[in-house]
Amino acid sequence: MSGNKKISMAVIRRLPRYYRYLSDLLKMDISKISSKELSQRMGITASQIRQDLNCFGGFGQQGYGYNVESLFNEIGNILGVNDKFNVVILGAGNMGQALANYSNFEKRGFNIIGIFDVNPDLVGKEINGKKVLHFDEFEEFIKNKRIDIAMLCVPYEKTPSVAEKVASLGVKGLWNFSPMDLKISHDVIIENVHLSDSLMVLGYRLKEKLRKDALAEAKK
Amino acid sequence: MSGNKKISMAVIRRLPRYYRYLSDLLKMDISKISSKELSQRMGITASQIRQDLNCFGGFGQQGYGYNVESLFNEIGNILGVNDKFNVVILGAGNMGQALANYSNFEKRGFNIIGIFDVNPDLVGKEINGKKVLHFDEFEEFIKNKRIDIAMLCVPYEKTPSVAEKVASLGVKGLWNFSPMDLKISHDVIIENVHLSDSLMVLGYRLKEKLRKDALAEAKK
Known part of the structure; x- marks a missing residue:
């Protein structure tokens, strides 16, 4: 319909x-x-x-x-809650690990099939039952598996180049956690998560509330 | 002005x-x-x-x-980027740890002064130089320190009761990570972060794109 x-x-x-x-x-x-x-x-x-x-x-x-x-x-x-998506996490730092351990996504059909990083302290480590692979292995990895979505949890400066790279290899959906409105040359779907924006808005609203509360208190 | x-x-x-x-x-x-x-x-x-x-x-x-x-x-x-806020993280699981390790917030004036959990495996653990305290200690903790914001990273079912509890003790700002529009009885400022909503929107947009691409391909 x-x-x-x-x-x-x-x-x-x-x-x-x-x-x-x-x-x-x-x-x-x-x-x-x-x-x-x-x-x-x-x-x-x-x-x-x-x-x-x-x-x-x-x-x-x-x-x-x-x-x-x-x-x-x-x-x-x-x-499309019954649709299945194959997902990789790029960047196995704090946010990448949090996402890898977040079981709700799998329930919603977003299956994490790979986690990648370049940091030797993280490569080889197991996160939620999956071994972190080196990003150099990504090109080989995607030859054998369809990847729908890449969750981008890499450092700010690296985000655009990593996004370009995976998009050039056929990934069509990007979930970006860097505090930028990611734009790349390939025709892909990008959703940005702006945690810092949300926190700044909370800070602003809180400050305004405290100011008003103080004014109201002073008038008593 | x-x-x-x-x-x-x-x-x-x-x-x-x-x-x-x-x-x-x-x-x-x-x-x-x-x-x-x-x-x-x-x-x-x-x-x-x-x-x-x-x-x-x-x-x-x-x-x-x-x-x-x-x-x-x-x-x-x-x-208010130059304002300072005292922040606690409630729930030291995946998301709580990711937030605790996220250095950008401190740069923006959001100083994490405490991390709390109830899980004995997490209480006592050190995260980014801060020891996780038991949530039972929260009431004593807030007596000695002003807390502006609580980042709520507790399980879904516990989110409303934990929010009520800390709001009753004077916390005026809540940053909620549970997939709900948090509403409580106290007069506080709440910002919700809806990661699952964002991912579902990405899934929808991606599905639509693939459908259109396939249609365009079929017309060739």
Whole structure:
């Protein structure tokens, strides 16, 4: 139903969130929900929800609401939660190791089939049952296996060149953890995770809150 | 100048990005830039940039563009990059250890002053020069030190109760890594990092790309 319809990136980026909330509702044995109730839980407007869910067929029925399970399954299908992706981790430092040990990704179909580094202290080490290989072996490795996604956990300066290299060898999806909006010459899909941006926003919001609290306190 | 003006969250969330791009420009010795050039680099419209930067005074001069260094400094001031925050990490598993070892946060003024866990295999262990303390010691710990931010890297089910606990003891900022939109009863600032959401979006976009590539190939 949704396969050939163009869904905007803004909607796509909200889908995992719908998926999480619907999963929670299922766990609570809630089988139907109105856009209004869902709106209150999620903190987005009911009209936004109706508009979003209309994008892929809209499963709401006037006066009944949404069937939680079928909506959950449909969003899961759109997101491809039953698809399988072969993933490699590039960079076996702190973040690479954290990702390698994070079991949730495998549950979601992202199978980590290789971990690479150049640091002799890390190459050969076993992380979550997988031996870290030298990045020099990557070219041979990809000849024998399809690799869909590379998780980039290499140092900042090396990120663009490593990304170019693996993209030139056929990797089509990059998950970048360096604090940059990665751009490369190859036609690939890149998602950036900006941890520092998130922390800076937290710092800003916290500072504003403390300032307002202090003002309110002074007025008492 | 900007201290008392209300800046929308949407603008705030873009500020770290401006900050990164301006930092790169400074490194390249570029001292002025037009909204059009910045727009091309950042992939957002020039009018959006002008509108955003107008929110806090607007440093552009007609026909000259923006002074990179003063814009960089002003955004840095707004974001509070020179402010200092005392941070604890709750949960010394994979993600907690990765964050503890991530030196960039300290450079940005987020000083990690304590790491806590309940797992006897982790308590007492040293991570980046800091001994992991038992979470039971947290209440005593916070009596003697101001803690601004808790980075929550505890298991999913425990996240809400741990968040309530530390908020009740006075922590005002929470950086949550569990795949949920954390809500608690206390008046605190919460930023959620949704790694799984990001990975699911990457999976979706990649699947769409491969589908389109295959269609284009079939038409040849």
